Amino acid sequence: MKLHFMYARPMRIAPELAETVAAVVDAGSLEYAAIDLGISPSAVSQRLRALESELGRVLVVRSRPVRATAAGEAVVRLARQYAILQHDAARELGLEGARVRLPLAVNADSLATWILEPLARFAADHPVDVELLRDDQDATAGMLASGTAIGAVTSQDEPVAGCTVVPLGVMRYFACATPAYVSRWLPDGATAAALAEAPVLEFDRRDELQGRWLAARGVDHTRTPRHYIPGSQDFVSAVAAGMGWGLVPEQMARPGLVRIRKEAAVVPLYWQRRHLRSPLLEQLDAVLVAAAGDALTAA
Numbered sequence: 001m002k003l004h005f006m007y008a009r010p011m012r013i014a015p016e017l018a019e020t021v022a023a024v025v026d027a028g029s030l031e032y033a034a035i036d037l038g039i040s041p042s043a044v045s046q047r048l049r050a051l052e053s054e055l056g057r058v059l060v061v062r063s064r065p066v067r068a069t070a071a072g073e074a075v076v077r078l079a080r081q082y083a084i085l086q087h088d089a090a091r092e093l094g095l096e097g098a099r100v101r102l103p104l105a106v107n108a109d110s111l112a113t114w115i116l117e118p119l120a121r122f123a124a125d126h127p128v129d130v131e132l133l134r135d136d137q138d139a140t141a142g143m144l145a146s147g148t149a150i151g152a153v154t155s156q157d158e159p160v161a162g163c164t165v166v167p168l169g170v171m172r173y174f175a176c177a178t179p180a181y182v183s184r185w186l187p188d189g190a191t192a193a194a195l196a197e198a199p200v201l202e203f204d205r206r207d208e209l210q211g212r213w214l215a216a217r218g219v220d221h222t223r224t225p226r227h228y229i230p231g232s233q234d235f236v237s238a239v240a241a242g243m244g245w246g247l248v249p250e251q252m253a254r255p256g257l258v259r260i261r262k263e264a265a266v267v268p269l270y271w272q273r274r275h276l277r278s279p280l281l282e283q284l285d286a287v288l289v290a291a292a293g294d295a296l297t298a299a
Helices: 015-027 030-037 041-055 070-092 108-113 116-125 140-146 179-185 192-197 209-215 232-240 279-295
Strands: 100-107 128-135 151-154 163-177 200-202 226-228 246-249 265-274
Touching (some): 015 041, 041 070, 070 100, 070 140, 070 279, 100 108, 100 140, 108 128, 108 163, 108 232, 116 128, 128 140, 140 151, 151 279, 163 179, 200 209, 209 246, 209 265, 265 279
Parallel strands (some): 100 151
Antiparallel strands (some): 151 265
16 A cells, blocks of 8 residues: 655745735735835735735734734744845845835934944945934834844844844943033032932933933932933023033033033943845944944943
8 A cells, every 4th residue: 555645845935926915014004015115005905814824923013103023023034034135135146236225213413423324335335225223222222123124233132033133332321411401400410319300301201211220319300300312402502502411422511511421321232133244234243343443442
């Protein structure tokens, strides 16, 4: 008697279908994704339904904006990697490949200080479209994990699954204010009692930098008066206007500001990206690590 064995066919996700899912998530709607892809909205919908049917998974929540499910995030990560590998293959074969999109998650203070110049040089030398996604350094790694970004400047030293991590250096912050602010709120120095009453500036409600600084000095940071200024340059401008004290990056210090304490708050930064053997990404690594070495303090 002959025995017949059935082998399961390996699942393969077509690059154009993965690309469609990523386009929908990036654009936030099927209609805008259709414009980006140069096809009709109905074709986008058909591709999406076809892949969901093949995988047996819901890939996106059709909200406004559209967002990826956990399964959709995996497909988006695959799409990012497809695009990079196709770019590298085209270059190695001497072919004119399509421009590749590089979504990078960057913390606001790096964006305001050191990262734009090296990225500008990199973009001038390679057929890439850089999309910078700004968030707090404690949150940028989440964009990498979800597939929203292919690389991230982050304070997280533990590698995101499937990623490499390289230390960039330390960003130093000093608690600064105007002399008039110090005279009014901190006449006897930045004591715990004075800091508990003095207005503080924070980037947004997720910014924990000032809170950690205050807690280390015995101040209940949840009860201090505060203002939210969601922009690095605007944040420093608000400090310079006397609106409150704040932790200012060393590179953004302005004449007329004084340090209310001598010691620095340090934030180690790391470069994390998808673990791909890609000449393009390896060159990006080198550019960013070199620039950070010039701009940041060694860890």
